[in-house]
Amino acid sequence: MTALRFLLLGYAFLTIFISGGLFFKKSGQAYLTLSVFILLFGLEMLDFLYSTSEVVKVFPQFYGRYYFVAGFFYGPVLCLHFTALLQERRFRAVDLFHFVPALIVIISFSNMLMLPGKARIDYVSNHFYDQIMPLNYARATHILLYGIAFIFLIAKNYRGVDAIKRLYALSICSIYFITAVLMSWLTEYADNWRQFILYYISTSSIVFIVGYVLYKEPNFLKQITGKYLSSRLSRKEMELIRDKIIFTFREDSLFLNSNLTLPLLGEAIDEKPHRISQTMSELVQESFNDFTNRFRIDYAKEMLRKKEFQHYKIEAVALESGFNNKVTFLKAFSKFTSQKPSAYRSNRMQANA
Structure with missing residues:
Protein backbone atom coordinates (compact mmCIF):
# COMPACT_ATOMS: atom_id res chain seq x y z
CA MET A 1 0.00 0.00 0.00
CA THR A 2 2.91 2.34 0.71
CA ALA A 3 4.13 2.01 -2.89
CA LEU A 4 0.67 2.89 -4.16
CA ARG A 5 0.57 5.94 -1.92
CA PHE A 6 3.89 7.18 -3.31
CA LEU A 7 2.60 6.54 -6.83
CA LEU A 8 -0.56 8.48 -6.06
CA LEU A 9 1.48 11.34 -4.59
CA GLY A 10 3.49 11.55 -7.82
CA TYR A 11 0.29 11.47 -9.87
CA ALA A 12 -1.19 14.27 -7.77
CA PHE A 13 1.74 16.61 -8.37
CA LEU A 14 1.92 15.72 -12.07
CA THR A 15 -1.83 16.32 -12.44
CA ILE A 16 -1.49 19.77 -10.87
CA PHE A 17 1.45 20.48 -13.18
CA ILE A 18 -0.62 19.46 -16.22
CA SER A 19 -3.46 21.66 -15.00
CA GLY A 20 -1.16 24.66 -14.88
CA GLY A 21 0.27 23.80 -18.28
CA LEU A 22 -3.19 23.72 -19.86
CA PHE A 23 -4.13 26.98 -18.15
CA PHE A 24 -1.11 28.93 -19.39
CA LYS A 25 -0.65 27.23 -22.76
CA LYS A 26 -4.17 27.67 -24.15
CA SER A 27 -6.85 30.32 -23.68
CA GLY A 28 -10.61 30.05 -23.86
CA GLN A 29 -13.36 28.68 -21.62
CA ALA A 30 -12.96 25.10 -22.84
CA TYR A 31 -9.30 24.91 -21.79
CA LEU A 32 -9.82 26.94 -18.61
CA THR A 33 -12.61 24.69 -17.33
CA LEU A 34 -10.66 21.54 -18.20
CA SER A 35 -7.67 22.96 -16.34
CA VAL A 36 -9.82 23.69 -13.27
CA PHE A 37 -11.36 20.20 -13.41
CA ILE A 38 -7.94 18.52 -13.47
CA LEU A 39 -6.69 20.82 -10.69
CA LEU A 40 -9.66 19.91 -8.48
CA PHE A 41 -8.93 16.22 -8.91
CA GLY A 42 -5.20 16.67 -8.25
CA LEU A 43 -5.96 18.51 -5.03
CA GLU A 44 -8.43 15.82 -4.02
CA MET A 45 -5.71 13.17 -4.37
CA LEU A 46 -3.46 15.20 -2.08
CA ASP A 47 -6.34 15.65 0.35
CA PHE A 48 -6.99 11.88 0.32
CA LEU A 49 -3.34 11.10 1.10
CA TYR A 50 -3.34 13.72 3.85
CA SER A 51 -6.60 12.55 5.43
CA THR A 52 -5.56 8.88 5.51
CA SER A 53 -2.06 9.44 6.91
CA GLU A 54 -0.50 10.20 10.27
CA VAL A 55 0.12 13.77 9.07
CA VAL A 56 -3.49 14.63 9.89
CA LYS A 57 -2.77 14.11 13.59
CA VAL A 58 0.01 16.69 13.49
CA PHE A 59 -1.73 19.15 11.15
CA PRO A 60 -5.50 18.60 11.56
CA GLN A 61 -6.43 22.08 10.30
CA PHE A 62 -7.38 20.94 6.78
CA TYR A 63 -9.22 17.72 7.60
CA GLY A 64 -12.70 17.47 6.06
CA ARG A 65 -12.65 20.93 4.51
CA TYR A 66 -11.95 19.95 0.89
CA TYR A 67 -13.23 16.50 -0.02
CA PHE A 68 -16.91 16.93 0.77
CA VAL A 69 -17.24 20.31 -0.94
CA ALA A 70 -15.00 19.63 -3.97
CA GLY A 71 -17.18 16.74 -5.12
CA PHE A 72 -19.98 19.19 -5.90
CA PHE A 73 -17.78 21.19 -8.27
CA TYR A 74 -16.73 18.44 -10.71
CA GLY A 75 -20.03 18.21 -12.55
CA PRO A 76 -20.62 21.97 -12.93
CA VAL A 77 -17.06 22.67 -14.10
CA LEU A 78 -17.13 19.86 -16.66
CA CYS A 79 -20.60 20.98 -17.77
CA LEU A 80 -19.20 24.44 -18.55
CA HIS A 81 -16.40 22.70 -20.45
CA PHE A 82 -18.85 20.76 -22.60
CA THR A 83 -21.11 23.75 -23.32
CA ALA A 84 -18.07 25.74 -24.45
CA LEU A 85 -16.84 22.84 -26.55
CA LEU A 86 -20.08 21.58 -28.10
CA GLN A 87 -22.25 24.70 -28.17
CA GLU A 88 -19.47 27.29 -28.39
CA ARG A 89 -21.25 29.15 -25.60
CA ARG A 90 -19.53 31.37 -23.09
CA PHE A 91 -20.25 31.56 -19.38
CA ARG A 92 -23.59 33.11 -18.47
CA ALA A 93 -25.02 34.29 -15.18
CA VAL A 94 -27.57 31.45 -15.30
CA ASP A 95 -24.66 28.96 -15.19
CA LEU A 96 -24.10 29.96 -11.57
CA PHE A 97 -27.11 27.80 -10.66
CA HIS A 98 -24.89 24.77 -11.27
CA PHE A 99 -22.99 25.71 -8.14
CA VAL A 100 -26.08 25.98 -5.89
CA PRO A 101 -25.65 22.42 -4.50
CA ALA A 102 -22.06 23.24 -3.50
CA LEU A 103 -23.27 26.41 -1.79
CA ILE A 104 -26.00 24.48 0.04
CA VAL A 105 -23.42 21.97 1.31
CA ILE A 106 -21.11 24.74 2.50
CA ILE A 107 -23.94 26.48 4.35
CA SER A 108 -25.43 23.26 5.77
CA PHE A 109 -22.08 22.03 7.09
CA SER A 110 -20.62 25.40 7.99
CA ASN A 111 -20.72 24.46 11.67
CA MET A 112 -18.42 21.49 10.96
CA LEU A 113 -16.20 23.35 8.48
CA MET A 114 -15.57 26.17 10.98
CA LEU A 115 -14.57 23.88 13.84
CA PRO A 116 -10.90 23.68 14.90
CA GLY A 117 -8.99 20.78 13.37
CA LYS A 118 -9.14 18.24 16.21
CA ALA A 119 -12.74 19.12 17.03
CA ARG A 120 -13.63 18.61 13.35
CA ILE A 121 -12.04 15.15 13.37
CA ASP A 122 -14.10 14.24 16.45
CA TYR A 123 -17.23 15.66 14.83
CA VAL A 124 -16.76 13.53 11.70
CA SER A 125 -16.19 10.45 13.85
CA ASN A 126 -19.22 11.07 16.08
CA HIS A 127 -21.59 11.96 13.24
CA PHE A 128 -20.25 9.60 10.61
CA TYR A 129 -23.46 7.62 10.07
CA ASP A 130 -26.07 10.32 10.60
CA GLN A 131 -24.38 13.17 8.65
CA ILE A 132 -21.15 12.20 6.89
CA MET A 133 -22.45 9.11 5.08
CA PRO A 134 -25.57 10.91 3.78
CA LEU A 135 -23.25 13.66 2.56
CA ASN A 136 -21.11 11.04 0.81
CA TYR A 137 -24.20 9.58 -0.83
CA ALA A 138 -25.27 13.05 -1.94
CA ARG A 139 -21.78 13.69 -3.35
CA ALA A 140 -21.71 10.42 -5.29
CA THR A 141 -25.27 10.93 -6.55
CA HIS A 142 -24.49 14.48 -7.67
CA ILE A 143 -21.47 13.28 -9.66
CA LEU A 144 -23.44 10.40 -11.18
CA LEU A 145 -26.38 12.61 -12.20
CA TYR A 146 -24.04 14.97 -14.02
CA GLY A 147 -22.55 11.97 -15.79
CA ILE A 148 -26.03 11.06 -17.05
CA ALA A 149 -26.66 14.70 -18.00
CA PHE A 150 -23.46 14.76 -20.05
CA ILE A 151 -24.68 11.79 -22.06
CA PHE A 152 -27.85 13.67 -22.98
CA LEU A 153 -25.90 16.87 -23.69
CA ILE A 154 -23.58 15.08 -26.11
CA ALA A 155 -26.50 13.24 -27.74
CA LYS A 156 -28.34 16.55 -28.22
CA ASN A 157 -25.39 18.20 -29.93
CA TYR A 158 -23.95 15.06 -31.54
CA ARG A 159 -24.88 15.85 -35.13
CA GLY A 160 -24.18 19.55 -34.86
CA VAL A 161 -20.45 19.25 -34.17
CA ASP A 162 -17.59 17.79 -36.13
CA ALA A 163 -16.14 14.33 -35.59
CA ILE A 164 -13.13 15.61 -33.66
CA LYS A 165 -15.23 17.21 -30.94
CA ARG A 166 -17.55 14.19 -30.82
CA LEU A 167 -14.66 11.79 -30.24
CA TYR A 168 -13.15 14.01 -27.57
CA ALA A 169 -16.47 14.64 -25.78
CA LEU A 170 -17.36 10.94 -25.79
CA SER A 171 -13.93 10.05 -24.40
CA ILE A 172 -14.12 12.56 -21.54
CA CYS A 173 -17.75 11.67 -20.79
CA SER A 174 -16.94 7.95 -20.69
CA ILE A 175 -14.08 8.54 -18.25
CA TYR A 176 -16.26 10.72 -16.04
CA PHE A 177 -19.22 8.34 -16.06
CA ILE A 178 -17.15 5.23 -15.31
CA THR A 179 -15.38 6.94 -12.41
CA ALA A 180 -18.73 8.24 -11.14
CA VAL A 181 -20.13 4.70 -11.07
CA LEU A 182 -16.96 3.44 -9.35
CA MET A 183 -17.17 6.21 -6.76
CA SER A 184 -20.83 5.36 -6.07
CA TRP A 185 -19.97 1.68 -5.65
CA LEU A 186 -17.10 2.41 -3.26
CA THR A 187 -19.24 4.81 -1.23
CA GLU A 188 -21.72 1.99 -0.68
CA TYR A 189 -19.45 -1.01 -0.21
CA ALA A 190 -15.93 0.12 0.80
CA ASP A 191 -14.92 -0.97 4.31
CA ASN A 192 -12.67 2.04 4.91
CA TRP A 193 -11.31 5.14 3.22
CA ARG A 194 -8.00 3.49 2.35
CA GLN A 195 -9.76 1.24 -0.17
CA PHE A 196 -10.46 4.36 -2.21
CA ILE A 197 -6.80 4.44 -3.22
CA LEU A 198 -7.56 2.00 -6.05
CA TYR A 199 -10.18 4.44 -7.35
CA TYR A 200 -7.72 7.32 -7.25
CA ILE A 201 -4.95 5.31 -8.89
CA SER A 202 -7.13 4.16 -11.81
CA THR A 203 -8.87 7.49 -12.28
CA SER A 204 -5.75 9.60 -11.98
CA SER A 205 -3.97 7.37 -14.49
CA ILE A 206 -6.63 8.14 -17.09
CA VAL A 207 -6.88 11.84 -16.23
CA PHE A 208 -3.12 12.19 -16.21
CA ILE A 209 -2.73 10.53 -19.61
CA VAL A 210 -5.48 12.65 -21.20
CA GLY A 211 -4.20 15.86 -19.67
CA TYR A 212 -0.58 15.13 -20.53
CA VAL A 213 -1.40 14.33 -24.16
CA LEU A 214 -3.46 17.49 -24.55
CA TYR A 215 -0.73 19.56 -22.92
CA LYS A 216 2.08 18.15 -25.03
CA GLU A 217 0.11 18.00 -28.26
CA PRO A 218 -3.06 20.16 -28.35
CA ASN A 219 -3.87 18.91 -31.86
CA PHE A 220 -3.54 15.24 -30.91
CA LEU A 221 -7.25 14.52 -31.19
CA LYS A 222 -7.42 16.21 -34.54
CA GLN A 223 -4.52 14.15 -35.84
CA ILE A 224 -5.94 10.88 -34.56
CA THR A 225 -9.40 11.59 -35.94
CA GLY A 226 -8.02 12.70 -39.25
CA LYS A 227 -5.97 9.52 -39.52
Whole structure:
Protein backbone atom coordinates (compact mmCIF):
# COMPACT_ATOMS: atom_id res chain seq x y z
CA MET A 1 0.00 0.00 0.00
CA THR A 2 2.91 2.34 0.71
CA ALA A 3 4.13 2.01 -2.89
CA LEU A 4 0.67 2.89 -4.16
CA ARG A 5 0.57 5.94 -1.92
CA PHE A 6 3.89 7.18 -3.31
CA LEU A 7 2.60 6.54 -6.83
CA LEU A 8 -0.56 8.48 -6.06
CA LEU A 9 1.48 11.34 -4.59
CA GLY A 10 3.49 11.55 -7.82
CA TYR A 11 0.29 11.47 -9.87
CA ALA A 12 -1.19 14.27 -7.77
CA PHE A 13 1.74 16.61 -8.37
CA LEU A 14 1.92 15.72 -12.07
CA THR A 15 -1.83 16.32 -12.44
CA ILE A 16 -1.49 19.77 -10.87
CA PHE A 17 1.45 20.48 -13.18
CA ILE A 18 -0.62 19.46 -16.22
CA SER A 19 -3.46 21.66 -15.00
CA GLY A 20 -1.16 24.66 -14.88
CA GLY A 21 0.27 23.80 -18.28
CA LEU A 22 -3.19 23.72 -19.86
CA PHE A 23 -4.13 26.98 -18.15
CA PHE A 24 -1.11 28.93 -19.39
CA LYS A 25 -0.65 27.23 -22.76
CA LYS A 26 -4.17 27.67 -24.15
CA SER A 27 -6.85 30.32 -23.68
CA GLY A 28 -10.61 30.05 -23.86
CA GLN A 29 -13.36 28.68 -21.62
CA ALA A 30 -12.96 25.10 -22.84
CA TYR A 31 -9.30 24.91 -21.79
CA LEU A 32 -9.82 26.94 -18.61
CA THR A 33 -12.61 24.69 -17.33
CA LEU A 34 -10.66 21.54 -18.20
CA SER A 35 -7.67 22.96 -16.34
CA VAL A 36 -9.82 23.69 -13.27
CA PHE A 37 -11.36 20.20 -13.41
CA ILE A 38 -7.94 18.52 -13.47
CA LEU A 39 -6.69 20.82 -10.69
CA LEU A 40 -9.66 19.91 -8.48
CA PHE A 41 -8.93 16.22 -8.91
CA GLY A 42 -5.20 16.67 -8.25
CA LEU A 43 -5.96 18.51 -5.03
CA GLU A 44 -8.43 15.82 -4.02
CA MET A 45 -5.71 13.17 -4.37
CA LEU A 46 -3.46 15.20 -2.08
CA ASP A 47 -6.34 15.65 0.35
CA PHE A 48 -6.99 11.88 0.32
CA LEU A 49 -3.34 11.10 1.10
CA TYR A 50 -3.34 13.72 3.85
CA SER A 51 -6.60 12.55 5.43
CA THR A 52 -5.56 8.88 5.51
CA SER A 53 -2.06 9.44 6.91
CA GLU A 54 -0.50 10.20 10.27
CA VAL A 55 0.12 13.77 9.07
CA VAL A 56 -3.49 14.63 9.89
CA LYS A 57 -2.77 14.11 13.59
CA VAL A 58 0.01 16.69 13.49
CA PHE A 59 -1.73 19.15 11.15
CA PRO A 60 -5.50 18.60 11.56
CA GLN A 61 -6.43 22.08 10.30
CA PHE A 62 -7.38 20.94 6.78
CA TYR A 63 -9.22 17.72 7.60
CA GLY A 64 -12.70 17.47 6.06
CA ARG A 65 -12.65 20.93 4.51
CA TYR A 66 -11.95 19.95 0.89
CA TYR A 67 -13.23 16.50 -0.02
CA PHE A 68 -16.91 16.93 0.77
CA VAL A 69 -17.24 20.31 -0.94
CA ALA A 70 -15.00 19.63 -3.97
CA GLY A 71 -17.18 16.74 -5.12
CA PHE A 72 -19.98 19.19 -5.90
CA PHE A 73 -17.78 21.19 -8.27
CA TYR A 74 -16.73 18.44 -10.71
CA GLY A 75 -20.03 18.21 -12.55
CA PRO A 76 -20.62 21.97 -12.93
CA VAL A 77 -17.06 22.67 -14.10
CA LEU A 78 -17.13 19.86 -16.66
CA CYS A 79 -20.60 20.98 -17.77
CA LEU A 80 -19.20 24.44 -18.55
CA HIS A 81 -16.40 22.70 -20.45
CA PHE A 82 -18.85 20.76 -22.60
CA THR A 83 -21.11 23.75 -23.32
CA ALA A 84 -18.07 25.74 -24.45
CA LEU A 85 -16.84 22.84 -26.55
CA LEU A 86 -20.08 21.58 -28.10
CA GLN A 87 -22.25 24.70 -28.17
CA GLU A 88 -19.47 27.29 -28.39
CA ARG A 89 -21.25 29.15 -25.60
CA ARG A 90 -19.53 31.37 -23.09
CA PHE A 91 -20.25 31.56 -19.38
CA ARG A 92 -23.59 33.11 -18.47
CA ALA A 93 -25.02 34.29 -15.18
CA VAL A 94 -27.57 31.45 -15.30
CA ASP A 95 -24.66 28.96 -15.19
CA LEU A 96 -24.10 29.96 -11.57
CA PHE A 97 -27.11 27.80 -10.66
CA HIS A 98 -24.89 24.77 -11.27
CA PHE A 99 -22.99 25.71 -8.14
CA VAL A 100 -26.08 25.98 -5.89
CA PRO A 101 -25.65 22.42 -4.50
CA ALA A 102 -22.06 23.24 -3.50
CA LEU A 103 -23.27 26.41 -1.79
CA ILE A 104 -26.00 24.48 0.04
CA VAL A 105 -23.42 21.97 1.31
CA ILE A 106 -21.11 24.74 2.50
CA ILE A 107 -23.94 26.48 4.35
CA SER A 108 -25.43 23.26 5.77
CA PHE A 109 -22.08 22.03 7.09
CA SER A 110 -20.62 25.40 7.99
CA ASN A 111 -20.72 24.46 11.67
CA MET A 112 -18.42 21.49 10.96
CA LEU A 113 -16.20 23.35 8.48
CA MET A 114 -15.57 26.17 10.98
CA LEU A 115 -14.57 23.88 13.84
CA PRO A 116 -10.90 23.68 14.90
CA GLY A 117 -8.99 20.78 13.37
CA LYS A 118 -9.14 18.24 16.21
CA ALA A 119 -12.74 19.12 17.03
CA ARG A 120 -13.63 18.61 13.35
CA ILE A 121 -12.04 15.15 13.37
CA ASP A 122 -14.10 14.24 16.45
CA TYR A 123 -17.23 15.66 14.83
CA VAL A 124 -16.76 13.53 11.70
CA SER A 125 -16.19 10.45 13.85
CA ASN A 126 -19.22 11.07 16.08
CA HIS A 127 -21.59 11.96 13.24
CA PHE A 128 -20.25 9.60 10.61
CA TYR A 129 -23.46 7.62 10.07
CA ASP A 130 -26.07 10.32 10.60
CA GLN A 131 -24.38 13.17 8.65
CA ILE A 132 -21.15 12.20 6.89
CA MET A 133 -22.45 9.11 5.08
CA PRO A 134 -25.57 10.91 3.78
CA LEU A 135 -23.25 13.66 2.56
CA ASN A 136 -21.11 11.04 0.81
CA TYR A 137 -24.20 9.58 -0.83
CA ALA A 138 -25.27 13.05 -1.94
CA ARG A 139 -21.78 13.69 -3.35
CA ALA A 140 -21.71 10.42 -5.29
CA THR A 141 -25.27 10.93 -6.55
CA HIS A 142 -24.49 14.48 -7.67
CA ILE A 143 -21.47 13.28 -9.66
CA LEU A 144 -23.44 10.40 -11.18
CA LEU A 145 -26.38 12.61 -12.20
CA TYR A 146 -24.04 14.97 -14.02
CA GLY A 147 -22.55 11.97 -15.79
CA ILE A 148 -26.03 11.06 -17.05
CA ALA A 149 -26.66 14.70 -18.00
CA PHE A 150 -23.46 14.76 -20.05
CA ILE A 151 -24.68 11.79 -22.06
CA PHE A 152 -27.85 13.67 -22.98
CA LEU A 153 -25.90 16.87 -23.69
CA ILE A 154 -23.58 15.08 -26.11
CA ALA A 155 -26.50 13.24 -27.74
CA LYS A 156 -28.34 16.55 -28.22
CA ASN A 157 -25.39 18.20 -29.93
CA TYR A 158 -23.95 15.06 -31.54
CA ARG A 159 -24.88 15.85 -35.13
CA GLY A 160 -24.18 19.55 -34.86
CA VAL A 161 -20.45 19.25 -34.17
CA ASP A 162 -17.59 17.79 -36.13
CA ALA A 163 -16.14 14.33 -35.59
CA ILE A 164 -13.13 15.61 -33.66
CA LYS A 165 -15.23 17.21 -30.94
CA ARG A 166 -17.55 14.19 -30.82
CA LEU A 167 -14.66 11.79 -30.24
CA TYR A 168 -13.15 14.01 -27.57
CA ALA A 169 -16.47 14.64 -25.78
CA LEU A 170 -17.36 10.94 -25.79
CA SER A 171 -13.93 10.05 -24.40
CA ILE A 172 -14.12 12.56 -21.54
CA CYS A 173 -17.75 11.67 -20.79
CA SER A 174 -16.94 7.95 -20.69
CA ILE A 175 -14.08 8.54 -18.25
CA TYR A 176 -16.26 10.72 -16.04
CA PHE A 177 -19.22 8.34 -16.06
CA ILE A 178 -17.15 5.23 -15.31
CA THR A 179 -15.38 6.94 -12.41
CA ALA A 180 -18.73 8.24 -11.14
CA VAL A 181 -20.13 4.70 -11.07
CA LEU A 182 -16.96 3.44 -9.35
CA MET A 183 -17.17 6.21 -6.76
CA SER A 184 -20.83 5.36 -6.07
CA TRP A 185 -19.97 1.68 -5.65
CA LEU A 186 -17.10 2.41 -3.26
CA THR A 187 -19.24 4.81 -1.23
CA GLU A 188 -21.72 1.99 -0.68
CA TYR A 189 -19.45 -1.01 -0.21
CA ALA A 190 -15.93 0.12 0.80
CA ASP A 191 -14.92 -0.97 4.31
CA ASN A 192 -12.67 2.04 4.91
CA TRP A 193 -11.31 5.14 3.22
CA ARG A 194 -8.00 3.49 2.35
CA GLN A 195 -9.76 1.24 -0.17
CA PHE A 196 -10.46 4.36 -2.21
CA ILE A 197 -6.80 4.44 -3.22
CA LEU A 198 -7.56 2.00 -6.05
CA TYR A 199 -10.18 4.44 -7.35
CA TYR A 200 -7.72 7.32 -7.25
CA ILE A 201 -4.95 5.31 -8.89
CA SER A 202 -7.13 4.16 -11.81
CA THR A 203 -8.87 7.49 -12.28
CA SER A 204 -5.75 9.60 -11.98
CA SER A 205 -3.97 7.37 -14.49
CA ILE A 206 -6.63 8.14 -17.09
CA VAL A 207 -6.88 11.84 -16.23
CA PHE A 208 -3.12 12.19 -16.21
CA ILE A 209 -2.73 10.53 -19.61
CA VAL A 210 -5.48 12.65 -21.20
CA GLY A 211 -4.20 15.86 -19.67
CA TYR A 212 -0.58 15.13 -20.53
CA VAL A 213 -1.40 14.33 -24.16
CA LEU A 214 -3.46 17.49 -24.55
CA TYR A 215 -0.73 19.56 -22.92
CA LYS A 216 2.08 18.15 -25.03
CA GLU A 217 0.11 18.00 -28.26
CA PRO A 218 -3.06 20.16 -28.35
CA ASN A 219 -3.87 18.91 -31.86
CA PHE A 220 -3.54 15.24 -30.91
CA LEU A 221 -7.25 14.52 -31.19
CA LYS A 222 -7.42 16.21 -34.54
CA GLN A 223 -4.52 14.15 -35.84
CA ILE A 224 -5.94 10.88 -34.56
CA THR A 225 -9.40 11.59 -35.94
CA GLY A 226 -8.02 12.70 -39.25
CA LYS A 227 -5.97 9.52 -39.52
CA TYR A 228 -9.01 7.29 -39.22
CA LEU A 229 -11.53 9.42 -41.05
CA SER A 230 -9.42 10.43 -44.02
CA SER A 231 -9.49 6.91 -45.40
CA ARG A 232 -13.23 7.18 -46.02
CA LEU A 233 -13.23 10.23 -48.28
CA SER A 234 -10.74 11.45 -50.83
CA ARG A 235 -10.04 15.13 -51.23
CA LYS A 236 -11.90 15.13 -54.54
CA GLU A 237 -14.98 13.64 -52.87
CA MET A 238 -14.84 16.24 -50.10
CA GLU A 239 -14.52 19.05 -52.65
CA LEU A 240 -17.61 17.72 -54.40
CA ILE A 241 -19.57 17.67 -51.13
CA ARG A 242 -18.40 21.19 -50.31
CA ASP A 243 -19.51 22.45 -53.71
CA LYS A 244 -22.91 20.77 -53.34
CA ILE A 245 -23.41 22.50 -49.99
CA ILE A 246 -22.44 25.89 -51.37
CA PHE A 247 -24.69 25.41 -54.42
CA THR A 248 -27.65 24.43 -52.23
CA PHE A 249 -27.07 27.36 -49.90
CA ARG A 250 -26.86 29.85 -52.76
CA GLU A 251 -29.68 28.47 -54.88
CA ASP A 252 -32.14 27.32 -52.23
CA SER A 253 -31.03 29.55 -49.32
CA LEU A 254 -31.19 26.49 -47.08
CA PHE A 255 -29.14 28.33 -44.45
CA LEU A 256 -32.19 30.50 -43.72
CA ASN A 257 -33.79 27.52 -41.99
CA SER A 258 -33.15 28.23 -38.31
CA ASN A 259 -33.59 24.52 -37.52
CA LEU A 260 -31.02 23.37 -40.06
CA THR A 261 -28.97 20.38 -38.90
CA LEU A 262 -26.46 18.05 -40.51
CA PRO A 263 -29.13 15.38 -41.17
CA LEU A 264 -31.41 17.93 -42.86
CA LEU A 265 -28.55 19.21 -44.98
CA GLY A 266 -27.61 15.62 -45.79
CA GLU A 267 -31.13 14.97 -47.08
CA ALA A 268 -31.03 18.12 -49.18
CA ILE A 269 -27.77 17.24 -50.95
CA ASP A 270 -28.16 13.44 -50.75
CA GLU A 271 -25.12 12.91 -48.53
CA LYS A 272 -24.68 11.16 -45.18
CA PRO A 273 -24.12 13.49 -42.19
CA HIS A 274 -20.77 11.96 -41.24
CA ARG A 275 -19.44 12.62 -44.75
CA ILE A 276 -20.45 16.27 -44.44
CA SER A 277 -18.89 16.41 -40.99
CA GLN A 278 -15.60 15.05 -42.29
CA THR A 279 -15.63 17.54 -45.15
CA MET A 280 -16.15 20.39 -42.71
CA SER A 281 -13.41 19.33 -40.33
CA GLU A 282 -10.76 18.29 -42.87
CA LEU A 283 -11.34 20.36 -46.00
CA VAL A 284 -13.27 23.44 -44.94
CA GLN A 285 -11.64 23.41 -41.48
CA GLU A 286 -14.64 25.06 -39.94
CA SER A 287 -17.51 23.78 -37.84
CA PHE A 288 -20.90 23.24 -39.44
CA ASN A 289 -22.38 26.02 -37.32
CA ASP A 290 -19.70 28.55 -38.28
CA PHE A 291 -19.92 27.62 -41.96
CA THR A 292 -23.70 28.07 -41.95
CA ASN A 293 -23.52 31.28 -39.94
CA ARG A 294 -21.14 32.83 -42.47
CA PHE A 295 -23.87 32.60 -45.10
CA ARG A 296 -26.43 33.92 -42.65
CA ILE A 297 -24.25 36.90 -41.76
CA ASP A 298 -23.68 37.70 -45.44
CA TYR A 299 -27.45 37.62 -45.93
CA ALA A 300 -27.94 39.86 -42.88
CA LYS A 301 -25.33 42.32 -44.15
CA GLU A 302 -27.23 42.55 -47.43
CA MET A 303 -30.43 43.33 -45.54
CA LEU A 304 -28.69 45.97 -43.42
CA ARG A 305 -27.35 47.65 -46.58
CA LYS A 306 -30.66 47.85 -48.47
CA LYS A 307 -32.99 50.79 -47.96
CA GLU A 308 -36.13 48.65 -48.11
CA PHE A 309 -35.05 46.93 -44.89
CA GLN A 310 -34.04 50.03 -42.95
CA HIS A 311 -37.26 49.88 -40.91
CA TYR A 312 -36.40 46.34 -39.77
CA LYS A 313 -35.20 46.04 -36.20
CA ILE A 314 -32.00 44.11 -35.54
CA GLU A 315 -33.97 41.21 -34.08
CA ALA A 316 -36.11 41.02 -37.20
CA VAL A 317 -32.99 40.93 -39.37
CA ALA A 318 -31.64 38.13 -37.19
CA LEU A 319 -34.77 36.01 -37.60
CA GLU A 320 -34.96 36.66 -41.33
CA SER A 321 -31.33 35.58 -41.65
CA GLY A 322 -31.91 32.17 -40.10
CA PHE A 323 -30.94 32.81 -36.47
CA ASN A 324 -33.15 31.65 -33.62
CA ASN A 325 -32.64 34.74 -31.50
CA LYS A 326 -30.97 38.13 -31.32
CA VAL A 327 -28.23 37.09 -28.89
CA THR A 328 -26.87 34.34 -31.14
CA PHE A 329 -27.03 36.71 -34.10
CA LEU A 330 -25.10 39.45 -32.29
CA LYS A 331 -22.37 37.02 -31.27
CA ALA A 332 -22.04 35.61 -34.79
CA PHE A 333 -22.11 39.05 -36.42
CA SER A 334 -19.37 40.36 -34.13
CA LYS A 335 -17.33 37.21 -34.71
CA PHE A 336 -17.34 37.49 -38.50
CA THR A 337 -17.34 41.28 -38.95
CA SER A 338 -15.72 42.57 -35.73
CA GLN A 339 -18.54 45.07 -35.26
CA LYS A 340 -22.16 45.21 -34.15
CA PRO A 341 -25.03 45.07 -36.69
CA SER A 342 -26.21 48.55 -35.70
CA ALA A 343 -22.73 50.00 -36.29
CA TYR A 344 -22.49 48.20 -39.63
CA ARG A 345 -25.88 49.60 -40.72
CA SER A 346 -24.93 53.10 -39.60
CA ASN A 347 -21.61 53.01 -41.45
CA ARG A 348 -23.25 51.77 -44.64
CA MET A 349 -25.93 54.46 -44.47
CA GLN A 350 -23.27 57.15 -44.09
CA ALA A 351 -21.30 55.71 -46.99
CA ASN A 352 -24.38 55.73 -49.22
CA ALA A 353 -25.41 59.25 -48.21
